[in-house]
Amino acid sequence: MDVTAIFAMFCIFVAPLWLILHYTTQRRRAQCLTREDEKMLSDLWQLANRMEGRVKTLETILDTEVPNWRDKA
Numbered sequence: 001m002d003v004t005a006i007f008a009m010f011c012i013f014v015a016p017l018w019l020i021l022h023y024t025t026q027r028r029r030a031q032c033l034t035r036e037d038e039k040m041l042s043d044l045w046q047l048a049n050r051m052e053g054r055v056k057t058l059e060t061i062l063d064t065e066v067p068n069w070r071d072k073a
Contacts (some may be wrong), residue, residue: 033041062069
């Protein structure tokens with residue numbers, strides 16, 4: 001068997017399978033969150049919860065000090 005035949009067999013059988021498996025793996029990896037993404041999402045979730053608490057506190061203060069403040073907006 002000469003080099004051309006081996007190269008042809010590689011191109012016909014091995015290369016397509018190799019490419020399919022490679023890009024399938026790449027697509028699966030891209031669909032998952034990285035550890036950095038998970039940490040950032042967690043931090044954003046905590047900040048949003050803190051912000052929600054602050055808004056509720058501010059609304060409570062405004063309801064007490066300016067009873068009709070919601071109607072003025």
